[in-house]
Each structure stands twice: as C-alpha cells, then as structure tokens.
Amino acid sequence: xxxxxxxxxxxxxxxxxxxxxxxxxxNIQSLIADDKVLYAVLKAKLTKKELRLFxxxxxxxxxxxxxxxxxxxxxDLQKAKFKLYKKLKxxxxxxxxxxxxxxxxx
Numbered sequence: 001x002x003x004x005x006x007x008x009x010x011x012x013x014x015x016x017x018x019x020x021x022x023x024x025x026x027n028i029q030s031l032i033a034d035d036k037v038l039y040a041v042l043k044a045k046l047t048k049k050e051l052r053l054f055x056x057x058x059x060x061x062x063x064x065x066x067x068x069x070x071x072x073x074x075x076d077l078q079k080a081k082f083k084l085y086k087k088l089k090x091x092x093x094x095x096x097x098x099x100x101x102x103x104x105x106x
Contacts, residue, residue, distance in 0.1 A: 005039060006051050010059040016042065019058045023085055024094035031097050038097065045093045050084045057081065 007016050014035060020042065021028040032038040043051060049070070056066055067077050087093055 006048075007039070007055045010052075010055045010061065016055075016058070019054070020088070020097055023088045024097060025089065026094060026097060030099060032099055041096050045096060046084070046087070050080075050087070053080055053084055054088075057084075 007014065017028060017031060017035065017038060020026070020038070021031060032041065046054060053066070053070065056069065063074075063077060067073065070077070070080070072080065
C-alpha cells in the first residue's frame with residue numbers, strides 16, 4: 001500500500017499517521033482509519049514541495065541534504081519548515097485528518 005508514494009521514497013515505513021498525529025497534536029485514534037484516504041487528505045492539504053519536505057524531514061534527513069534537494073540556504077529551509085508545520089497545526093488542515101471529516105469529504 002502506498003509503495004510508490006512520495007512518503008515511501010524517503011521513509012521505509014508508512015509511518016505518516018504517527019507523524020501527522022505528532023505535528024497536528026491529534027490523538028492517533030481520531031485520525032481517518034484508512035491509510036489511503038488519510039494520505040490523500042495529506043496530499044490535498046500540502047503542496048508537492050511541502051509534502052516532499054515533510055517526508056524528508058520525517059525521515060530525519062540532514063539539513064544539508066534538504067538544502068541541496070530544494071536549493072535552499074539555511075534561512076530558506078527554516079522558513080519552509082516553519083510554514084509547513086504551522087500549516088499542519090492550523091484547524092482548517094488538522095481537522096480534515098479526523099474521522100469526523102469523512103462526512104464532508106465523500
């Protein structure tokens with residue numbers, strides 16, 4: 001499942017559920033149960049660049065690798081990470097990861 005996803009390019013496991021729960025400050029049981037649906041919501045809420053940064057940062061890649069992959073300097077990388085994690089904490093994004101949001105998605 002999700003073997004060809006951006007997430008799997010940088011992470012050996014499909015542990016995006018744990019990472020979403022951690023950064024969105026959500027209980028993991030309240031997240032959408034189906035990994036495919038949850039990943040689709042993640043993809044919809046983040047830009048391609050943000051999703052790639054989230055996957056790479058979650059894989060604990062060194063900042064030097066991140067900077068070269070995105071052609072960032074130190075300041076740009078910190079701004080991009082700040083923007084990404086700020087977006088994940090916003091109610092309009094994080095609430096869409098909840099099981100209760102499925103009523104509105106379908």
